[in-house]
Amino acid sequence: MTHAARARKYEPRQAPTERVATSAMIASLAAEGYDTVSAPFGHALAEAARHDDRIVGLSADLAKYTDLHVFAQAHPDRFHQMGMAEQLLMSAAAGMAHEGFVPFATTYAVFAARRAYDFICMAIAEENLPVKMVCGLPGLTTGYGPSHQAFEDLAIFRGLPNLTIIDPADAADVAQMVPAMIEHPGPVYARLLRGKVANVIPRYKPDYRFEIxxxxxxxxxxxxxxxxxxxxxxxxxxxxxxxxxxxxxxxxxxxxxxxxxxxxxxxxxxxxxxxxxxxxxxxxxxxxxxxxxxxxxxxxxxxxxxxxxxxxxxxxxxxxxxxxxxxxxxxxxxxxxxxxxx
Amino acid sequence: MTAVSPQSRSNLSLAQRAHNIRHHALRMGEVQGQGYVGQALGVADVLAVSYFHALNTRPHDPEWEGRDRFLLSIGHYAIALYAALIEAGVLPEAEIETYGMDDSRLPMSGMASYTPGMEITGGSLGHGLGIGVGMALGLRRKGGGQFVYNLMSDGELGEGSTWEAAMGAAHHKLSNLICIVDFNDQQADGPSTETLSAEPVADKWRAFGWHSQRVDGNDLDALVAAFDAARAHDGPEPRVIVADTRMCRGVPFLEAREMTHFVRVEPEEWGRALAVLEEGAPR
Incomplete structure (x- = not known):
């Protein structure tokens, strides 16, 4: 199946007999039968920020697509839009951490890992600053293609000293990892599940609690x-x-x-x-x-x-x-x- | 020259401060037999005006919350900043003898975890200004009146991240951010204007929404006026001072060399460099 579509670049295609809509950026990954929770990251962060003045949110033109808009609506003066500038996003987050804040920086995982790596490495991880990077479209969670599929982000980040790396399974993990990330003193990279996120683990293990x-x-x-x-x-x-x-x-x-x-x-x-x-x-x-x-x-x-x-x-x-x-x-x-x- | 104790320094002229910074930097170069002394000699006047005219700091409390932040984006200029921190009394002069050695607080590239007064880990170029944007945002959130100074080089103008940060600073109206570009027209492969020219530099910053000045970076009076104007400017713009400096300034026989990015100084030349510097000392 490798590159099957690209190997047939010059073959015109017919409309399929069965239409399958591609999910672009807003796929819900929940299998049938699961309850879902809407924007668990955004709601958990907005809630945590009610009790913790140190928390600020930054995004690189992807607040709406990383559920950070929920936080931005709840705490508009604590949300800083960095624009489509991931190097600035990560270095500015480092600067705010220098000043005692706990910045949550969001973008897609591909852009954090591929475009802003040096800033995550030297401005954040080397100084062990409490910047929390929460990044969407991990692995194969979009049909958009390699530009947005972060299939190698863990490989890139695992070699980075000081960095804690989280890959949550469901809405419970996503909601519970937020306070855990805030409590953790160092930098954290978390893969984000956003939109309607399935509640999976509580069905199998009702007393489950996420712990770093x-x-x-x-x-x-x-x-x-x-x-x-x-x-x-x-x-x-x-x-x-x-x-x-x-x-x-x-x-x-x-x-x-x-x-x-x-x-x-x-x-x-x-x-x-x-x-x-x-x-x-x-x-x-x-x-x-x-x-x-x-x-x-x-x-x-x-x-x-x-x-x-x-x-x-x-x-x-x-x-x-x-x-x-x-x-x-x-x-x-x-x-x-x-x-x-x- | 003989060392002057920090206590007796309070009335020294900026010219004397700049001279002492050059002296300390050459001494570190002599200890290690190498170092980015060309940059240190060139930027000494900028550092003298920064630390002895512009910045609000407490030398014995380098992490004082009320301090102005000074970010050394150009980590390889650490030798210059150490010299300034020694002159300011943040670091003891005796530690010159440890420069670049095992267990030293003065590694060859500046890192926040090693050295009091070193605010950030620089060295990977193009980082300081973005960090400065975050610090300036953070200080404004906290309601402080501190300035964030970021010292960068003309070579860093080639990094895209510099311009991301320049746009971000103007967009967020960071009037508490002052960027100093040490424009010595030298980078690793040669003159920066022949490597990846950023000219017209002052106009570029202005087009990016900054209050922009370009001055002779080895003219103390011009630097004082520029720093004063940058701080006093009544507007929402971040401020930049492009300081044209001459590599190896103060030691003419080194200044005359063509390749000055990592200027080669022979073992017997260190003493001569110090002597030549002394001949030009302010009276």
Missing amino acids: GRAQMIREGRDVLVVSAGIMTMRALDAAEALAADGIDVAVLHCPTIKPLDTDTILAEAGKGRLLVTAENHSVIGGLGEAVAATLMRAGITPAFRQIGLPDEFLEAGALPSLHDMYGLSTKAVGDRIRGWL
Whole structure:
């Protein structure tokens, strides 16, 4: 399927018999049957700011597309529009952190990681400043194409000292990570789920609370251990339900903090003899999967290991559900692969 | 020359301050056998006017909330800022002997975590002005009357981030932000006007919405007038002073060299440079 569309650049196309609307920038990733919460990041930040004068919001012409508009409407004098200038966004956030503020800076993950990296590295991380970067369209969450698909942001950021990295799964994670990020003294990069965000984990584990640096078992299982982050925790949980009908018992260890990784929990669970599958909404290079693999190798614990993630290629444009099927991120694709590995 | 203790310095002229800054910088260069001394000699007058005329600081309390912020965007000019901080009494003169060495507070590139009075980690060029925008916004939010000064180089005018920050500062009407461009027309590969020319520089800043002045950066009276005008300007614009300086100013035999970005000084030349500087000392 690699670059299939581009290899046929000069072939005219017919209208499809079944129309699939592409989701552009406002995809709701919730599978059918999940409740959704509207703009959990924006509401959580607006609420936190009511009790904390240090909080300010900055965006690079993407407040509306990162749910920061909710904060901006609640606290208009604490919102600073930086325009389409991501280098300025990150360095100005650093400057405000120097002055004692806790700035939340939002843009798309591609622009933070690719365009503003040097400023995140030297102006923010090197000085260990409490800038909180919350960035939309992580991994494959838009069908818009590689310009907006941050399939390698975790690989870029994992090498950065001082930086905490969060990949939330659902509305609960997104809402709860906000106060945790404020409490954390250093810089944080969080992948954002915005718009209508599914409430997934509370259905499986009602007492779940997000904590920075902690992986938590959401579903127990004897045959397979899935270590997942971000929306792939939702996919893994849904796939586990389907596999249970076939008598395959899948555990799902949700690992929303990519760095620092909860190596103690991962090693304890990895040592129980199950097939270990990592699942991430990111390239198979440089993300959760390789972080887990290195953890296992360093500890000398080597279960059978498989990776679910995006291939090492520029992804195609199209309708998001089709792309999730194509690249193996859909619930069905996850279930089929796990079944095939047993 | 003999060192003058900080306590006895209060009535020294700006010319004497600039001379002392040059002296301290050359001494650091001598200790390490290398350094960006060309820039330090060139920008010494700007630093003298900054630290001994314009800035509101407390040398013994470098993190005093009421201080004016001074950002060294050009991290490689650290040798110059250390010299100014020594002259101001923020750093002890004896630490000149540690310049660039293990465990020194004076690393060759300026970093906030190493040195009192070093507000930011510079060095990756084109960062200081954007950070200054955030600081100026933050100070305005806090209601303080402090100024943020950002010292940058003409080479940094090539960085796109400089112009992002210039637009942002004007858009947000940051009248508490003063940018100083040390225009010595030298960057790593040669004259900046022949590398990626930013001329007409003063007009560019004006077009970006700044109160813009261009002065002889080695003329103390002109610098004093420019700093005064920048602070006193009654308008919402951020302020820039483009200061034309001469690399290696004060040591003519170095000034005459062509490649002065990382000026080569032979071991036996350091003493001569210090002696030549002393000959030109203010009386």
